[in-house]
Amino acid sequence: MKILQVNTVCGSGSVGRIATDLYQVIEQSGNECMIAYGRGSAPADIKSIKVNSKIDFYNHVLFQFVTGANGFASTKSTKKLIKEIEQFNPDIIHLHNVHGFYLNIELFFLYLKQKNKPVVWTLHDCWSFTGHCAYFDYVQCDKWKTGCHHCEQYKSAYPYGLLHDNSLFNYKKKKELFNGVQNMTIVTPSYWLKDYVAQSFLKTYPVEVIYNGIDLQQFKPVKGELTKKYSFDSKHVILGVANMWEARKGLKYFIELSHLLSEEYQIILVGLNKKQMKELPSNIVGITRTQNVNELAQLYSLSSVYVNATLEDNFPTTNLEALSCNTPVITFATGGSVESVDEECGMVVPKGDINLLKEAIELVCQHPEKYDKCIEKAKKYNKNDRFEEYMNLYRKVYEDK
Known part of the structure; x- marks a missing residue:
């Protein structure tokens, strides 16, 4: 054919x-x-x-x-x-x-x-x-x-x-x-x-x-230069990734989280433009868009949890990439985003509920042993x-x- x-x-x-x-x-x-x-x-x-x-x-x-x-x-x-x-x-x-x-x-x-x-x-x-x-x-x-x-x-x-x-x-x-x-x-x-x-x-x-x-040979637990660069002295790293941080991707929720979470947590956002980078709170690390798969895999791998605060989405592959790197996923109950997440690999939070999102992050980070089926879940994809x-x-x- x-x-x-x-x-x-x-x-x-x-x-x-x-x-x-x-x-x-x-x-x-x-x-x-x-x-x-x-x-x-x-x-x-x-x-x-x-x-x-x-x-x-x-x-x-x-x-x-x-x-x-x-x-x-x-x-x-x-x-x-x-x-x-x-x-x-x-x-x-x-x-x-x-x-x-x-x-x-x-x-x-x-x-x-x-x-x-x-x-x-x-x-x-x-x-x-x-x-x-x-x-x-x-x-x-x-x-x-x-x-x-x-x-x-x-x-x-x-x-x-x-x-x-x-x-x-x-x-x-x-x-x-x-x-x-x-x-x-x-x-x-x-x-x-x-x-x-x-x-x-x-x-x-x-x-x-x-x-x-997704390619499970590319997205897997890996270490590299970014692992050292963003280690943050054993803080819990919260990762967000988007091709473009529009309003529907939930950038404002990460801003709010940066004020609500204690100093035990560090937020990293990937895919920001120059204007958004300048406007970030000082306690959020911003990274511009990258097409380097190995860099993405390193960032997923070093993170304690991947947060998808999207307000509308089909079936985001970022969820799958995170799971494949053994990183639990927390997502808002949005579109098809929930179809790749269950209680063994993450949590689903009511759309827009910042307080429940904060609680979910703390729960997943403090009890990672409860969410140990990430790679197994990723094999489905x-x-x-x-x-x-x-x-x-x-x-x-x-x-x-």
């Missing part, structure tokens, strides 16, 4: 790493894979094609800011992608994030309907069935169930639209474009998202749940096992076609 994956990035960020990990499994199974991506760069050992130029990207961002219509620019990039698909001639097209200022969804989905090739679409957020937002739990909005309009987040939430709320147009066009694709199977990485899809305009498609997988589920799905849709 020849499989083409399509995503915003290749090899960076959680979804980009999922795409390249899956690429390796596809190739090792004797099949052929290529990744088409829009931004950044790809690892040298990955057969890939970058479809977007910087000019096209900036034009798309500008178009989005001015019109509020997300996914209707990047005409040149999309035509380039279609040309590459024709040349590669895949048996299956596997979509990941099709948002991210690199695709014209109208051109692209009309092409998919015309070609009638088997399509697998992994939804890593809720963007595909809303008129604007990637997530909506934060503002407790359910307009997506009947038809988006008067979006509360069009200025404040990705993908940002500064001048116009075009959520009604976006919703109607997505509903029109995304429905009617023959031989398309949707994959969700959580049962939480599967339930949302069943309530959306995508409900007619078959939906499979395949949990995200071995990428080779999880991605074999994708191989089985590929075989099924290929044979059905």
